Amino acid sequence: MLTGCKVGAIVFFVTDLGRSLAFYRDTLGLPMQSLDGHDGPWAMGEVGELTLVLIPRPARAGDTPVVVFSLDGGIDDYADALAARGVEIVVPVSEAPDGGLSLDFVDPDRNALSLYQPAGAARRK
Structure with missing residues (x-):
């Protein structure tokens, strides 16, 4: 459908x-x-x-689906910038099931957000 x-x-x-x-x-x-x-x-x-x-x-925290923002690289730079701005990182940069990298964090209402970059992309820009 x-x-x-x-x-x-x-x-x-x-x-x-x-x-x-x-x-x-x-x-x-x-x-x-x-x-x-x-x-x-x-x-x-x-x-x-x-x-x-x-x-x-x-x-209600957790009712919202995880929103994934795609990156073409530089996930470690984003992780550093988010942490420096006081954003709560709930899962640090780690390998995604397809070999890419992901990072999970929350907004002020604890809505889950994620960054993803494909395998082979540079971790830093």
Whole structure:
């Protein structure tokens, strides 16, 4: 039924919109913007062909699926930068099942996020 579809958006319910917007925009460097909608403030940003949406509403940690951001290399540089910004790393850089590398961390609401780079890509840029 979903053959040929791709993920177009990921919605995160967040407890503090300002804090989460700052995390995604300022800490991770994603092009996020704050918006006003018919139900109040929210935020969104385009990351490649994917739209990230932040909606202020109490969230239960772990209810959100893991979102994987693909890298073409430099995963150790990203790990260092995240740690330097106080981001909680829950699984350090480790081998992924296909031989690539992954790193798992959480946002301020403990939504699970992951970085992935394919096998053979340089660990540092």
